[in-house]
Amino acid sequence: MNCKLCSALFQEFLEKSLCEEVITELETHMKTCKKCRVMLRTYTLTITLSQKVDPPCCVSTDKIDRLKKILLERFFTKQSAQEPSVR
Numbered sequence: 001m002n003c004k005l006c007s008a009l010f011q012e013f014l015e016k017s018l019c020e021e022v023i024t025e026l027e028t029h030m031k032t033c034k035k036c037r038v039m040l041r042t043y044t045l046t047i048t049l050s051q052k053v054d055p056p057c058c059v060s061t062d063k064i065d066r067l068k069k070i071l072l073e074r075f076f077t078k079q080s081a082q083e084p085s086v087r
Contacts, residue, residue: 001029006036
């Protein structure tokens with residue numbers, strides 16, 4: 001299990017839709033990876049907070065996808081100290 005795969009499984013993990021083998025691998029990885037623990041906690045809090053507000057009417061799907069890409073780049077690339085380009 002690596003960080004990229006771990007973060008890609010967060011939604012299914014929280015929905016409890018993963019098989020036991022994958023859950024075990026994910027939990028084992030998170031025991032030793034602080035970055036993934038923080039990411040999962042942030043992901044969980046984001047979901048919780050987003051359920052408490054009305055969805056934004058002016059944010060396009062493209063902008064949401066770009067934001068997700070930027071967040072993944074910041075957390076999972078070796079060049080995370082550099083600012084990602086936003087177009």
